[in-house]
Amino acid sequence: MTVDSHxxxxxxxxxxxxxxxxxxxxxxxxxxxxxxxxxxxxPISFGYDGADVYFGFLRTGxxxxxxxxxxxxxxxxxxxxxxxxxxxxxSVAVTGTLGAIDWQSDGWETLVDCLExxxxxxxxxxxxxxxxxxxxxRLDPDTIHGVEVRPEQG
Numbered sequence: 509m510t511v512d513s514h515x516x517x518x519x520x521x522x523x524x525x526x527x528x529x530x531x532x533x534x535x536x537x538x539x540x541x542x543x544x545x546x547x548x549x550x551p552i553s554f555g556y557d558g559a560d561v562y563f564g565f566l567r568t569g570x571x572x573x574x575x576x577x578x579x580x581x582x583x584x585x586x587x588x589x590x591x592x593x594x595x596x597x598x599s600v601a602v603t604g605t606l607g608a609i610d611w612q613s614d615g616w617e618t619l620v621d622c623l624e625x626x627x628x629x630x631x632x633x634x635x636x637x638x639x640x641x642x643x644x645x646r647l648d649p650d651t652i653h654g655v656e657v658r659p660e661q662g
Contacts, residue, residue: 518655519597519599519655519656519657520655520656520657521653521654521655522598522600522654522655522656526598526654526656527600527652527654528556528558530588530590530598530600530654531556531561531588531600531602531652532556532558534588534590535553535554535555535626536551536552536553536554536588536626537551537552537554537586537587537588537589538550538551538552538586538587539551539552539554539563539584539585539586540584540585540586540587541578541582541584542583552586553623553626554586554622554623554626554647555619555621555622555623555624555625555626556622557618557621557622559649560646560647560648560649561586561602561646561647561649562609562618562619562622562623562644562645562646562647563644563645563646563647564619564623564642564643564644564645565578565642565643565644565645566642566643578606578645579606580606580607580608581605581606581607582605582606583603583604583605583606584603584604584605584606584647585601585602585603586601586602586603586647587599587600587601588600588601588602593659595657595658595659596657596658596659597656597657598654598655598656598657599654599655599656600652600653600654601651601652601653601654602647602649602651602652603649603650603651603652603653604647604648604649604650604651605647605648605650606645606646606647606648607645607646607648608643608644608645609644609645609646610644611642611644615644615646616644619644619646
């Protein structure tokens with residue numbers, strides 16, 4: 509077996525169980541979207557059910573920039589990181605297709621369950637004065653790629 513001499517800086521592949529554990533336990537990341545040639549990235553809390561990633565976008569009375577970028581069938585990437593030190597970090601990128609979840613659909617209960625089990629998401633958001641509701645989204649992964657650097661690699 510050859511050793512990647514750049515692994516301490518660029519990371520080595522994570523195993524599937526560690527990728528799932530990071531997605532299940534972290535609960536927040538950066539969601540990247542694009543419209544035409546304009547990129548858009550936002551920090552976001554999410555839920556993960558072991559297969560799909562779920563988001564709740566708050567709807568407010570004012571203009572909402574993310575609504576210009578998010579669309580049913582659009583490609584998106586979620587980046588989740590756990591950085592403890594220079595040579596002790598993990599990173600998972602989930603890339604796939606976004607699908608809208610209607611509050612009357614079967615998927616809404618899964619979305620709510622996933623978000624409520626995430627300590628970064630507050631179920632009190634819908635009660636705020638300027639919040640008109642939540643729009644549900646599911647990221648159906650095409651690829652999930654994780655890399656890590658462990659202290660013994662650095």
